[in-house]
Amino acid sequence: MKPGPKRSLSEDAIVGAALKLLGERGGDAMSMRSIASEVGVAPNALYTYFPDKAAVLRAVVDRLIGEQSLDVFTDRGVPWRRRVHEVALGLRTRLLDHPGATRLLLGAPMDGPRALAFGERLLDLLTEAGLSEEDAARASYTLIVYLLGSIALEAAELDPTQPAPPEAERVAERRKGFDAVPAEAFPRTAATASVMAAYISTDQYLWGLDRVLDGLTGRRGRS
Amino acid sequence: MKPGPKRSLSEDAIVGAALKLLGERGGDAMSMRSIASEVGVAPNALYTYFPDKAAVLRAVVDRLIGEQSLDVFTDRGVPWRRRVHEVALGLRTRLLDHPGATRLLLGAPMDGPRALAFGERLLDLLTEAGLSEEDAARASYTLIVYLLGSIALEAAELDPTQPAPPEAERVAERRKGFDAVPAEAFPRTAATASVMAAYISTDQYLWGLDRVLDGLTGRRGRS
DNA sequence: CCCAAAGTCTGTACGCTGTACAGAGATCGA
DNA sequence: TCGATCTCTGTACAGCGTACAGACTTTGGG
Numbered sequence: 001m002k003p004g005p006k007r008s009l010s011e012d013a014i015v016g017a018a019l020k021l022l023g024e025r026g027g028d029a030m031s032m033r034s035i036a037s038e039v040g041v042a043p044n045a046l047y048t049y050f051p052d053k054a055a056v057l058r059a060v061v062d063r064l065i066g067e068q069s070l071d072v073f074t075d076r077g078v079p080w081r082r083r084v085h086e087v088a089l090g091l092r093t094r095l096l097d098h099p100g101a102t103r104l105l106l107g108a109p110m111d112g113p114r115a116l117a118f119g120e121r122l123l124d125l126l127t128e129a130g131l132s133e134e135d136a137a138r139a140s141y142t143l144i145v146y147l148l149g150s151i152a153l154e155a156a157e158l159d160p161t162q163p164a165p166p167e168a169e170r171v172a173e174r175r176k177g178f179d180a181v182p183a184e185a186f187p188r189t190a191a192t193a194s195v196m197a198a199y200i201s202t203d204q205y206l207w208g209l210d211r212v213l214d215g216l217t218g219r220r221g222r223s
Numbered sequence: 224m225k226p227g228p229k230r231s232l233s234e235d236a237i238v239g240a241a242l243k244l245l246g247e248r249g250g251d252a253m254s255m256r257s258i259a260s261e262v263g264v265a266p267n268a269l270y271t272y273f274p275d276k277a278a279v280l281r282a283v284v285d286r287l288i289g290e291q292s293l294d295v296f297t298d299r300g301v302p303w304r305r306r307v308h309e310v311a312l313g314l315r316t317r318l319l320d321h322p323g324a325t326r327l328l329l330g331a332p333m334d335g336p337r338a339l340a341f342g343e344r345l346l347d348l349l350t351e352a353g354l355s356e357e358d359a360a361r362a363s364y365t366l367i368v369y370l371l372g373s374i375a376l377e378a379a380e381l382d383p384t385q386p387a388p389p390e391a392e393r394v395a396e397r398r399k400g401f402d403a404v405p406a407e408a409f410p411r412t413a414a415t416a417s418v419m420a421a422y423i424s425t426d427q428y429l430w431g432l433d434r435v436l437d438g439l440t441g442r443r444g445r446s
Numbered sequence: 447c448c449c450a451a452a453g454t455c456t457g458t459a460c461g462c463t464g465t466a467c468a469g470a471g472a473t474c475g476a
Numbered sequence: 477t478c479g480a481t482c483t484c485t486g487t488a489c490a491g492c493g494t495a496c497a498g499a500c501t502t503t504g505g506g
Contacts, residue, residue, distance in 0.1 A: 002452070004454055032494080123412065124411065137415035214438035227482020270465075449506090451504090453500105458498105
C-alpha cells in the first residue's frame with residue numbers, strides 16, 4: 001500500500017458535488033472553488049483527485065451518460081426501433097434536466113467507461129437490427145451525432161440556471177421570434193415558421209430520428 | 224441625428240478582432256480584454272456596441288456561418304445531393320479552421336441574419352429535391368443537427384489553441400486510444416476499433432450524411 | 447522502532463476574467 | 477450657447493483556475 005494519509009474524499013464524491021451544483025445553480029456554478037466548498041475542502045485539494053477542471057467535467061459528463069439505464073437496449077420482445085426511441089427519449093430528458101451540462105457533452109470527447117458501455121449496447125442493438133459489423137459501427141456514430149446534436153441545440157436555448165419551461169411554452173416563445181423575419185427576404189422561412197418553431201419539440205426529435213434510422217437501415221420510410 | 228461623439232469602432236470591427244484572436248490563439252483568448260486591446264480601446268468600451276460577451280460570441284458565430292458561400296446552393300446543373308455535399312464539406316473545413324469556435328456554435332441559438340440566409344437557401348434546395356414545404360423544413364433541421372453535431376464532436380478532440388493535425392494523424396491517434404479497451408467487456412467496440420477510430424474522418428462524415436439524406440428523401444440507400 | 451519517503455491537504459498568491467460605476471470629453475438639437 | 481446625450485476611460489470588485497511552499501499523516505524498509 002502507498003504511504004500518505006487516507007483520502008478524505010473520492011472522485012465520485014467530487015463528481016456528485018459538481019452534479020448537485022449543476023442542477024441547483026447551473027453550469028457556471030461548477031467552479032473548482034464551489035465544488036470544493038461543497039465537499040468541505042480547500043479548492044486546490046481537488047487537484048489530488050483530478051489533474052484539472054476539464055477532467056472533472058469529463059467525469060461529470062460520463063456520469064450523466066451513465067444515468068441512462070442500459071436495460072432498455074436489451075429488452076427483447078420490444079421491436080428494436082421502439083427501443084431506440086426509448087433510449088433517445090430517456091437520454092433527452094435526462095440531459096435536458098441539466099441544461100448547463102449539455103454544453104459539456106459536445107465540448108469534450110466521450111471516452112469515459114459509461115460512454116463506452118453505452119456504445120457497446122448500441123452496437124448490439126444495431127446488429128440485431130440487421131446491420132453488418134462495420135455498418136453498425138458507422139450507424140451508431142451517426143445516431144449519436146443526431147441525438148447529441150439535437151439535444152445540444154435544444155439546450156442552447158435554455159437558461160442553464162433554472163429548470164426548463166414546458167415544451168409548449170418554449171415553442172410558442174420561438175414562434176414569436178419568427179414574427180420578426182421579413183417575409184420578402186425569407187419567404188420559405190416565414191411560410192414554415194410554425195414548423196421551425198417546433199424544431200425543439202419531442203415530435204420533431206422523433207421525426208428526425210426515424211428518418212435517420214430509415215436511412216441507416218436502408219428502409220423506405222415515408223410512402 | 225443623435226448627439227454624442229462619433230463611434231471610433233463598429234460591431235464588425237469588434238467581431239473581426241475576435242475572429243482574429245480565435246484563429247491565432249484559440250477560443251479562450253477571445254476575452255473582452257484582449258478583443259478590446261486588439262482594436263485599441265479600453266475593455267469596457269465594447270459594452271457600447273454589445274450588451275455583454277455572449278452577444279459578441281453570437282455575432283462571431285453568425286459571421287462564421289456567413290463565411291460559407293451560398294452560391295453553391297443554387298448552382299443548378301449540379302445535382303442537388305452533390306450540392307449538399309459541397310456545402311457540408313465547406314462548412315466543415317471552415318468551422319474546423321477555428322476549432323475553438325465550434326463550441327460556440329452549439330452553445331448559442333443560431334438566429335443571426337447570416338444563419339437565416341443559410342437556412343432559407345437550404346429550404347430552397349430541399350424543396351427542389353422534391354420535399355413538401357413542411358417536410359423540407361423538418362428535414363433542414365435534421366440536416367443541420369447532423370452537420371453541426373458531427374463537426375462539434377470532431378472539434379471536441381482538437382486543441383483549440385493550434386491548427387488541426389492532418390486527418391490521418393488524428394485517426395491514428397484515436398486508434399491507439401482504442402487499444403486500451405478491454406475486448407472481453409466490450410467485444411463489439413474492440414472488433415470495430417478501426418471503424419470507430421475513423422469516426423472523425425471525411426469519409427464517415429459523408430457516409431452519415433448520405434444515410435441521413437436517404438432517410439429524409441425516402442430513397443432506398445444501400446443495395 | 448524509527449526514520450525517510452510519499453501522499454494529502456491548507457494558506458497564500460498570481461494573473462486572469464466579466465462587468466458595474468463614476469466621470470471626462472465630444473457632439474448634437476434647440 | 478446650453479443642456480442633453482452619447483462614447484470612452486479609470487478604477488474597482490468579486491470571482492476564476494491553478495501554481496507553490498509547507499504542515500501533517502501514514503507507510504514500508506532498515
